[in-house]
Amino acid sequence: MADVKVKCPTCQKDVRWTSDNIYRPFCSERCRLIDLGEWASGNRYIPEDAEYDDATADEIERARNNKEGN
Numbered sequence: 001m002a003d004v005k006v007k008c009p010t011c012q013k014d015v016r017w018t019s020d021n022i023y024r025p026f027c028s029e030r031c032r033l034i035d036l037g038e039w040a041s042g043n044r045y046i047p048e049d050a051e052y053d054d055a056t057a058d059e060i061e062r063a064r065n066n067k068e069g070n
């Protein structure tokens, strides 16, 4: 599998796009919450990233199932 990297929208750090990283495209929960906070205050528009939408929902679901299975 290719080692895909994205930039964390909050801190611009390189983030590995793997199914382990439940916070992607963010590097951490902290950056994710910061970004959601900015949405809430209206400083950002929500990008239409259809390419990642399905994969994200599907893989988050899978990550959750894995955790519950343990």
Ligand SMILES: [Zn+2]
Pocket: 008, 009, 010, 011, 012, 013, 026, 027, 028, 031
């Ligand atoms: Zn970050």
